[in-house]
Amino acid sequence: MTPDGQRWISSRPAFLLPVRVLSRLFRRLFLTGLVALHAAGQLGFFGEVQNLADRHAFLRYLAPLRRKNWVVYAKPPFAGPQAVLAYLARYTHRVAISNRRLVAMDERGITTRYKDYRQDGAARYQTMALAPAEFIRRFLLHVLPKGFHRLRHYGLLASASRKANLARIHDLLAVPQPVTVQAPAGEPAPEPWRCCPCCGGTMIILEILVGSLQPRAPPPAAKPTGRWVS
Numbered sequence: 001m002t003p004d005g006q007r008w009i010s011s012r013p014a015f016l017l018p019v020r021v022l023s024r025l026f027r028r029l030f031l032t033g034l035v036a037l038h039a040a041g042q043l044g045f046f047g048e049v050q051n052l053a054d055r056h057a058f059l060r061y062l063a064p065l066r067r068k069n070w071v072v073y074a075k076p077p078f079a080g081p082q083a084v085l086a087y088l089a090r091y092t093h094r095v096a097i098s099n100r101r102l103v104a105m106d107e108r109g110i111t112t113r114y115k116d117y118r119q120d121g122a123a124r125y126q127t128m129a130l131a132p133a134e135f136i137r138r139f140l141l142h143v144l145p146k147g148f149h150r151l152r153h154y155g156l157l158a159s160a161s162r163k164a165n166l167a168r169i170h171d172l173l174a175v176p177q178p179v180t181v182q183a184p185a186g187e188p189a190p191e192p193w194r195c196c197p198c199c200g201g202t203m204i205i206l207e208i209l210v211g212s213l214q215p216r217a218p219p220p221a222a223k224p225t226g227r228w229v230s
Contacts, residue, residue, distance in 0.1 A: 001156065001169060008172040019074050027070040031062055092151055096142035103127055110135045 001008055037043050038058050045052045052058045077084045103111040108129045116126050130138070144150060156165045169175075194203050 001165070001172065005168055008169065014076070016074075019072055022074070023070045023072040026072055027066070027068075030070075031065060034062065035059070096139050 034043070035058075038055065052061055097112065101113045103113055105111070109131045111127050111129045112135075113125060113127050115124055117124065119126075153159060153162065156162070156169070158165075194205075195201070196203050
């Protein structure tokens, strides 16, 4: 949407983000991170590159890298955008560990199941016992500090102006308003659970299965009687 809110600028059909700009952004963040690690004394240099321990020598070494074109490889997802959303949702809408990975709690501590990606086949799935204090410490590493949000919306979806922005975008794109099906006069509105999640229509009850009853199944085929004649 243009800054004045009067026009919508469409992108190319296969466009998500400018890969060239992303490459330069990644280059800057990567090299800035290296400089910060060097300043904190967290990089070790040995052998032929031992002279890079000096700050000025290290900066001279990085200078040509700032002028090179870094390549960021971007491609459409194999299974479509839904697969990407499902993958990211595991990190944004779930806790640090799921209940099914908790195996046991005994005198050894808390036993959990994990994946060792260096192994193949059944050996990849292993278990690990942790003391309660260590398990709690690792779990709390995934808890955000006070005041931080796990998800934050920016731009057109920023919380302060999202409603007005989406309404204006719908107007610019001439998006039809959703059709609300009204119940006939004198007829109660259908319960929410009777609305189809796909089309919004009212679902029809064919049969109600009581908890103590089993669903009906086709009768078993009759066993053949008599002799076989060849």
